[in-house]
Amino acid sequence: MTLSDTTKAELVELGSRYPEARSALLPMLHLVQSVEGNVTNEGIEVCADILGITAAEVSGVATFYTMYKRRPMGRHHVGVCTNTLCAVMGGDLIFERLKGHLDVGNDETTDDGAVTLEHIECNAACDFAPVMTVNWEFFDNQTPESAIEVVDRLRAGETVQATRGATITSWREAERVIAGFEDGLVDEGPTAAGASLAGFEIAQERGWAAPAFGASTAADGEGAADTKLEAEQQADTTRAGTETLIEESPADTAEEGNDD
Numbered sequence: 482m483t484l485s486d487t488t489k490a491e492l493v494e495l496g497s498r499y500p501e502a503r504s505a506l507l508p509m510l511h512l513v514q515s516v517e518g519n520v521t522n523e524g525i526e527v528c529a530d531i532l533g534i535t536a537a538e539v540s541g542v543a544t545f546y547t548m549y550k551r552r553p554m555g556r557h558h559v560g561v562c563t564n565t566l567c568a569v570m571g572g573d574l575i576f577e578r579l580k581g582h583l584d585v586g587n588d589e590t591t592d593d594g595a596v597t598l599e600h601i602e603c604n605a606a607c608d609f610a611p612v613m614t615v616n617w618e619f620f621d622n623q624t625p626e627s628a629i630e631v632v633d634r635l636r637a638g639e640t641v642q643a644t645r646g647a648t649i650t651s652w653r654e655a656e657r658v659i660a661g662f663e664d665g666l667v668d669e670g671p672t673a674a675g676a677s678l679a680g681f682e683i684a685q686e687r688g689w690a691a692p693a694f695g696a697s698t699a700a701d702g703e704g705a706a707d708t709k710l711e712a713e714q715q716a717d718t719t720r721a722g723t724e725t726l727i728e729e730s731p732a733d734t735a736e737e738g739n740d741d
């Protein structure tokens with residue numbers, strides 16, 4: 482596929498959004514993916530030309546970040562978090578069950594081109610573990626059964642709603658949004674919920690608030706030590722003292738006893 486003049490103009494426009502045009506390389510590569518389905522050699526050349534850098538430099542970026550794909554993607558990208566917390570909460574099992582159900586391995590696409598499955602690293606949504614993403618929208622607190630239901634509905638072309646986020650579009654459409662071109666769905670669906678808000682709700686109930694900017698704290702205000710000596714005197718050295726006693730050897734103790 483050849484990148485259209487419209488896409489090239491949008492790539493140039495992305496470059497113009499930054500004081501240094503080359504700062505736009507990341508969104509530019511997402512835009513290339515949204516059009517071509519992956520980062521193609523042509524996409525790399527065009528980005529390099531626009532930014533006045535080498536194709537090797539662009540390629541270095543495209544091969545460093547896992548969100549850039551060098552092989553064509555399916556209509557939907559399904560990511561299963563298998564990082565530590567999600568893994569122990571069921572992520573590993575979900576990934577195994579999806580591989581079997583879809584008959585694909587990691588980073589492979591189903592025969593119908595509908596789903597590319599990938600195990601992904603922590604999505605900073607550990608409070609909803611185990612987490613799955615579809616085109617980077619969150620599906621929280623998943624089970625093997627709920628994950629299979631989601632991919633079946635995606636393959637059937639049904640409308641699927643993220644548990645936190647917007648209605649699922651396609652991976653290419655999501656890539657265009659990540660590139661910086663809004664799709665009007667930004668306010669759709671909840672963006673925070675449950676465990677993420679627990680601390681906030683407790684603070685509200687108890688009337689807790691963060692100190693105002695510039696307010697004195699124990700570190701810099703009343704009660705704070707002015708000198709290193711004062712700081713040492715204020716420090717809680719109880720534990721250190723205990724450890725010193727434990728580490729004292731019997732020989733040392735005997736020696737001290739003999740001195741008396």
Ligand code: FES
Binds near residue numbers: 602603604612
């Ligand atoms: S470990 Fe899965 S979101 Fe953090």
